[in-house]
Amino acid sequence: MASAPATPAPAAVAVPTASPATLLRLVVIVAAVGALEIACRVGWVPMTIVLPPSVMAESLWQLLLSGSHTRDIVVSFSNVAAAASLAVVLGFLIGAILHTLPPVRGAVEPLLASYYAVPTFMFYPVFIILFGVGSGAIIAIAVLLAIVAMITATLNGIDRIPLVLGKTARMMRMGPIERALKISLPAALPYLFTGVKLSVAYAFIGVIASEFILSGAGIGHAIAYAYNNFDNRTMYGLMLLIVLAVTVINAVLDTIDRRLQARLRR
Amino acid sequence: MSPALASVAAPVPAEHHARLTGVTRVFGARKGTGVHALGPVDLDLNRGEFFSVVGPSGCGKSTLLDVLAGLSSPTAGTAEFEGKPINGVPAGVGVVFQEDASFPWLSVEDNVAFGLRRSGVDAAEVARRVDYAIGFMGLKDFSKAYPAQLSGGMRQRVCIARTLVMQPRLILLDEPFGALDQQTRLLMGDELLRLWRETGATVLLITHALDEAAMLSDRVGVMSARPGLFIDVLETGWPRDRDSRIVSHPRFGELTAHLWDKLRAESLKHLRGS
C-alpha cells in the first residue's frame, strides 16, 4: 500500500549461537569434571568413594555394550514414559474439568498449592498393598508426584486465554468443541507445556526413587544392588546414564518450551 | 478548498441497516446492585454509511458494540440487523476488537485465512482473498511472520484483514488505532476510508479521538458519561472520496471544535468520577 507507514523488518529469527552465559556454563562444567578427574587420579579422593569421570564413562560404555543392564534401562524408561503420559493426560483432564467448576476449584486449589509439601514417598506401603511390588506401584507413585504440576499448569493456562479470543470465537460462531480445539488449546499450549516439562521431571524422580524400594528391576534398583555389592563401577556408570538422559531430555523440552514462549512475547 | 471537497457529498440511501431501539444494558442486574452501563439508546445505521461514536471512557461504547455484534443481549430494548432481531451473532457482521485478538500461534497469513478456511470457501478463493487483504493492509512483507514479531499497530491490521476477508456487510471497529501514534493513525484512517469505499460496507467506528471521528465519518454520535446516551448526532457532510487531507479544511476544525464542545462537560464528569 502506497501510504503505508514505515514498518520495521520482522525480528530476525534467533540464530542459535552460543551466548557468553552458555560458554561460561560449559567452562564451569568442564572445569568441575576435570577437577574431579584430577582429584581422583592424584588420590585426594579415594577411588572407593568416587570414581574419576573417565572411568564412569568407560563403565557406562561397557555396560551398554555388554547389555548387562538393558532390561533395567528399558523398564525404567518405559515406566517414566508411562507415568509422564498418564500424569499429563489425567492432569490436563482434571484441570480442565476443575476449571469449569469454580466452587470446587476454590475448595481444591489451596490443597494443590501445598501438595508438594507432602513427602509422597511415605505412602509406598499403601501402593505395595494396592499394586504389589513392580511397575504398577512405581508408576502410581510417579503419577501421584507429577499430576498436580500438570493440573496447576492446566488451570493457569486456561485462565490466561485472553477474553478477546473467546469473543473472536463467538464472532466466528464456533461450537464448543471447535473452539476448544482451535482456540483454547493453542492459546493455552505454552502454559500447558510448562506442566509437561515438570511432569517429565517428576516422573523421573518418582520412578528412579521408587525403584530403590519397590522393585526388583529398573535403573534405581540396579544402582541400589550395585551399592550393596560394593560395585562402584556399575553404580557410577548407571548414575552417569541417568544424568545424561535427564540432561538431554530436558534440553529438548526446553527448546520446545522456548519456541512456545516466544509466541507470547507481546 | 481542497480538491477532495469539490464534489458534493454522495447521497446516502436512507435505508436502515442496523437499528437499536431503547437499548439499555445493566451489568449484574440480578444481584440488585447493577452497573447501568448503557442507554436507553436509539441508533439507526444507514446502509453504507460511516458512523463514528465518541464518548468519555467507560460510557458504554464497547457495550454498545457488543450488542450490535450479538455478543450480549440488551437488558431492555431491541436490536435489529437487516430487518431481523439480533439474537446471537448475525451473519454478515465483522468486529475488530479494542484488544489485540490476533492468534499468536498462527502466521499472519494463517490468521487472515482462519475464518475463510472453516467457512468452506475453496482454497484458490481463500488464497486470492487473503492475498488481497494482506496487500490492502500493507502486510505483504510480513505474511509469514508471527504476531509476536509485529508491533501492536500491525497486529491490529492483521485483525482488520482477518475481518475484511469475510466480506462483512457491517464492520464494527472498537478503538482499533488506540495504540498508534498520531501520524500512523491518520494514515490508517485513510486506509479505513478506502476499505469502506471499496467494500461498500456499513462501518461503525468507536474512537476516543475527536479529529479521527470528524475526518472519517458521515455522522458522529456523541455519547454522555455513563450510562451512555447519545447527546448529539453530527452530520459532517464530507464527500465519499475524502481522505486525511481534509484536516486543512476549515470545516474540519469546526467539526472537531463542535465535538469537543459537546464532550467537554461529559469528560469532566468522568474525570470527577461522578
Ligand SMILES: Nc1ncnc2c1ncn2[C@@H]1O[C@H](COP(=O)(O)OP(=O)(O)O)[C@@H](O)[C@H]1O
Ligand atoms: N462484564 C461487565 N461487568 C460489569 N461491568 C461492566 C462489564 N463490562 C463493562 N462494564 C462496565 O460498564 C461500563 C461501560 O463499559 P464499556 O462499554 O467497556 O465502556 P467504554 O468502551 O465506553 O470505555 C464501565 O463502567 C464498565 O466498568
Ligand SMILES: [Mg+2]
Ligand atoms: Mg471500550
